[in-house]
Amino acid sequence: MPPAAANTRPRDPGLVAVIAYDGLCTFEFGIAVEVFGLPRPEFDFSWYQFTVVAAEGRRSRAIGGVVIEAGASLARLKAASTIIVPGWRDRNERPPERLLRAISQAAARGARCVSICSGVFVLAAAGLLDGKRATTHWRHIPDLKRLYPDISVEEDTLYVDEGNVITSAGSAAGIDACLHLVRRDFGSRVANAVARRLVMPPHRDGGQAQYVVAPVQARPGRTIGEVMDWARARLSHPIAISAMAKRARMSERTFLRRFSDGTGSSPAAWLQQERMARARELLENATLSLADVSAQCGYQSLETFRVAFRRSVGTSPAAYRSRFRTGAS
Template identity: 45%
Template sequence: MRSAVHHVVMVVSAGMPIFEAAVPCEVFGIDRSDLASPWYRFSVVGIGADPVALAAGFTLTGSDTLDVLDRADTLIVPACTNIHDQPPTDQVAVVRAAYERGTRILSICSGAFLLAAAGVLDGRRATTHWMHADEMARRYPAVRVDPSVLYVDDDNVITSAGTAAGIDACLHLVRMDHGAAVAAELARRLVIPPHRDGGQAQYHRLPPAKVSDDWLGQLLDWATNNLHEPLTTTDLAARAQVSVRTLERRFATTLNTSPLRWLLEQRIRQAQQLLETSDLPVDRISSRCGFGTPASLRAHFTRTVGVPPTAYRRTFRTPSDDRRDALQPTR
């Protein structure tokens, strides 16, 4: 029987890369009840020999027993030891059983191979590290492999790309469970960007770094701080002192999107954060986020997020918000 506390269980096995295993420990394994209470309960389970000898000379001892798998709300598979080896049957069985119980499953990097071997990804869109995408597509043709994104959330099954994308995927889970404000604060503590959309291109799509190429990053920072302005592609190109064509090409190559689409996504994200963390009325939020009118905000927000702004605010308000509102004098 599951408790009210969300239980995250990570499975590890011999030879598993240490960094991928460390990411969930940092995100879910540290008590952060000052951000959201209750925080997660986190367990690590070793599959196979005990103790588990991880990569780079690290050894895991004192892991939780296998019975905690039955109580997991989320199962995390950090990475495979070797993608060219057939995953051990005991690991495959653990993933398949969790899936059949309805457990949410997250894989990091090559961990997607274990999910694919368990049949969890059949018919689903999924991703893995771009270096392994062709191999996954060859070995598991029933999986719709997308090597161009950071992570994919397909109905309670989340697959992520390389190591850093695993952090993005873990923050995505925190955002779903506790809201944007909590995920953003956790990101600040980890000294990483507060939210990188799963659809953002993997790093292998970026051009070689050059000193002269940093203008796009500076432009994005400037635009993010000026979303209240009615920015256009021409405005962004003028700010960067490049042609509109050059700007559009750089956005397509680096971010896999257009300048206007990127602006819309940033405005939607800012609106989400304000809806979750402030009492500003919708008309003020629409102005602050650069939508101009409440009608424009509602139309774009509903089309992108799937619900109107007011419904989103009701969904993501915490009990403490409601109690605070109840104490406010009636106007």
């Protein structure tokens, strides 16, 4: 079945400006470039315009001695639809007033601001987070609370979306936040394609606490990977853990241990995540009833599906469809 309103082309998402300054984290800077700055010949619609804006001098020395030459000054933020702030170099150093003023003025006219890791301290200093929820890397949370007590700090989350202000946790969580923004602008199908090019999951459930000790490995070894592919093809059916273990030719106890070692998650939690990803795609791109979506995702009860979806996504299936369905205005 073709997607709903397949002939409706996405709106131009406008200009994304990433801020560069001395002490810049090259990984976080690279996330913004990778998601928003690369050409996307796989899409037949307008992708983001992209520029690098200098917060101080035109040339910035990033961590590791890399020199970045920005293509624009802070004046360019007047035209930006989205501003990305990578981690700030020193949590106790107030960012330049010119930078704070430019970001504040851009936000006042409607620009979206996204921080990665300690970039939240720049948005906080600009006054964009007073009375709002926000997050940052778990190591920086005590300082964020101390320096900005008016912010409602969320400690165990990958990113927080407050409409026109999005804050993310540690560096890699910036990818989650940026993919979330792509999903907001273009829907899950496009976000999934971008994630596939990044070779990472399009959506990670849970918070950052699970990453404090050991990161999640997105793709485990061959045997477990084959079982995961098998399960993805059967999401409309009940899938017992014992059946997955049998498919892997392991005892259930060994399978549970191997699965956890390879993914950082239990098979049950992973299945739930996959069912929710399938539900998002169906809600956006199909004309199925909620009952049919529920059934195709393996839920025999529509009410159970609604509860699970709200717990995972933070909104109801109907509200999600209204917001993200392809062609919705």
